[in-house]
Amino acid sequence: MAAWAERLSGVRGVLLDISGVLYDSGTGGGAAIAGSVEAVARLKRSPLKVRFCTNESQKSRRELVGVLQRLGFDISEGEVTAPAPATCQILKERGLRPHLLIHEGVRSEFDDIDMSNPNCVVIADAGEGFSYQNMNRAFQVLMELENPVLISLGKGRYYKETSGLMLDVGGYMKALEYACGIEAEVVGKPSPEFFRSALQAIGVEAHQAIMIGDDIVGDVGGAQQCGMRALQVRTGKFSPQTQEIAASTSLCREHRESQSHPSKRPGDEHHPEVRADGYVDNLAEAVDLLLQHMDK
Amino acid sequence: MAAWAERLSGVRGVLLDISGVLYDSGTGGGAAIAGSVEAVARLKRSPLKVRFCTNESQKSRRELVGVLQRLGFDISEGEVTAPAPATCQILKERGLRPHLLIHEGVRSEFDDIDMSNPNCVVIADAGEGFSYQNMNRAFQVLMELENPVLISLGKGRYYKETSGLMLDVGGYMKALEYACGIEAEVVGKPSPEFFRSALQAIGVEAHQAIMIGDDIVGDVGGAQQCGMRALQVRTGKFSPQTQEIAASTSLCREHRESQSHPSKRPGDEHHPEVRADGYVDNLAEAVDLLLQHMDK
Structure with a gap:
């Protein structure tokens, strides 16, 4: 792999994933990842443009x-690109009135959206809200529509809370797709439109930008498909505790099964299709490298 | 299409789906489908062998x-081929100890199964039991296994209760498959092993047997792949009320989108890949035809 100086050459803007990079969510507000508070502060004091890009x-x-x-x-709020506001814009543009299957915590983002007589379903990480009754209601709404539209805020498989791995919205999106025989529209990473809107907000071109995230598919693969570079951190989804699990299942399965001696190994650095432009232990190390190799 | 006499020639055994053919399930025990009680009685008085084959x-x-x-x-109980007992046999044969995500109503079928220290997950139509917490627990069990095994009792998309369409186990199976990056093993229709075990129970060869069901994929397609013939009834999943919905979504989508003037139309008789050996209004009509054209 080329030297860091070459890999980081010409970077002017940084997109930061939040969960798993800045902090691990969980009960009591979650916990900051060691070194991340200071790393964000250093980035903001640098000449690099910074935007937070989350599927929260x-x-x-x-x-x-x-x-x-x-x-x-x-x-601050204005520095965050998130799927709910992006979805509201789509709903307004296309005259869509959603039935919402979402977490109560995000409902306020939809305050000025018309929800009478729904003609689409919007699904997000509803957590405990993913009851059978709520899923069945969303299913029934879709089945009653002549042209069913399902919008999913992200399609993550799982995320890490302080208490362990948690099912994300992706599985529930797949459940509705299968039951209704339809395909969802995903708003959020890894959708290129979503990355582009984050870049537009800071006036940086894709080839001048780098994404830092813990998800090899949503963060790294998505950013690269959009023409950006991407670093994967070994925190969050791929922290040591998670790595052991991930090594034996999940994204790494294809790789693992092709090995004669499967072994527990760090992170997700052997994904069969996606390869990051660099792997770092955490955001602090990423910022060290970026500031060190930034064009002066 | 050939005359009924030709299509039904040589039939010696009949497999009957239960939900949607005999009755529609629902609160208060559900309701018999008109003519089905008498149709079953007539079949049993005939020389034809009869077995009930359900994904319940x-x-x-x-x-x-x-x-x-x-x-x-x-x-009677001994006349029914169902996924839970078939699953118990598999668990015993392979030394699997399940974590169960199932409906309380079927738990007694697993009474003599070792469930200590689970090394697989068994998922069935859990209804209200498909809470986020229960799904997440099943997900976590799978993620902690080195070789995760997920067994699904059927993979139905939805079924009809007297109160309307209800999400079946299939979507939830897809959710776990996606979140864990694995593929489930399906026990029940349309699995060929499942049909074969039903045929073995009545000593009838596949080419001498006919399946009667309301599901074009699970019943008709599955039985045909197994070498049987299959009739689709226009009751249950494809009763008039459901047909209107199905015509605009679901299994019929591919067909509908290829039409310049999509229209509501009966049943699911235009599935892009599966074609039944005959379509009948209900079980009573199927039995009329079978008894009329039976080899004397």
């Missing part, structure tokens, strides 16, 4: 930013 | 048979 769909941006500020992060 | 996984066979007997059907 359990909390409104206001609530999310509140949690992060309490953990010590320098972050 | 919310109720034990004992409970299911009790419901049907109260509706007037001549049926």
Whole structure:
């Protein structure tokens, strides 16, 4: 692999994933990842443009930013690209009136959306809200539509809370797709439109930008498909605890099964299709490298 | 299409789906489909062998048979091929100890199964039991296994209760497959092993047998792949009320989209890949035809 100087050459803007990079969510507000508060502060003091790009769909941006500020992060609502506001824009543009299957925490983002006589379903990480009754209601709404539209805020498989791995919205999206015989529209990473809107907000071209995330598919693969570079951190989804599990199942399965001696190994650096432009232990190391190799 | 006499020639055994053919399940025990009680009685008085072949996984066979007997059907536990007992046999043969995500009603079928220290997950139509917490627990069990095994009792997309369409186990199976990056093993229709075990129980060869069901994929397609013939009834999943919905979504989507003037139309008789050996209004008509054209 080329030297870091070459790999990071010409970077002017940085997109930061939030969950798993800045902090691990969970009960009591979650916990900041060691070194990340200071790393964000250093980035913001540097000449690099910074934007936060998250698939968080359990909390409104206001609530999310509140949690992060309490953990010590320098972050404001206007700096965050998130799926719920992006979805609201799509709903308005296309005259769609959603039936919502979402977490109560994000409902306020939809306050000015017409929800009478629904002609689509919007699904997000509803957590405990993914009851059978709520899923069945969303299913019935879709089945009653002549042209069923299902919009999913992200399609993550799982995420890590302080208490362990948690099912994300992706599986529930797949459940509705299968039951209704339809395909969902995904708003959020890895959708190129979503990355582009984050880049537009900071006026940086894709080839001048780098994404830092813990998800090899949603963050790294998505950003690269959009023409950006991407670093994967070994925190969050791929922290040591998670790595052991991931090594034996999940994204790594195809790789593992092709090995004669499957072994527990760090992170997800052997994904069969996606290869990051670099792997770092955490955001602090990523920022060290970026500031060190930034064009002066 | 050939005359009925030709299509039904040489039939010696009949496999009957239960839900949607004998009765529509629902609150208060559900309701018999008009003519079905008498049709089953006539079949049993005929020289044809009869077996019930169901993907019912919310109720034990004992409970299911009790419901049907109260509706007037001549049926006993020993005449029913169902996924739960077939799964128990697989678990024993392979030394698998399941974590169960199933409906309370079917739990008694697993009474003599070792469930300590689970090394697989068994999922069935759990209905309200498909809470986020229960799904997440099943997900976590799978993620902790080195060789995760997920067994699904059927993979139905939805079924019809007296109160409307209900999500079946298939979507939830897809959710776990996606989240864990694995593929489930399906026990029940349309699995060929499952049809074969039903045929073995009545000593009838596949080419001498006919399946009668309301599901074009699970019943008709599955039986045909197994070398049987199959009739689709226009009751249950494809009763008039459901047909209108199905015509605009679901299994019929591919067909509908290829039409310049999509229109509501009966049943699912235009599935892009599966074609039944005959379509009948209900079980009573199927039995009329079978008895009329039976080899004397």
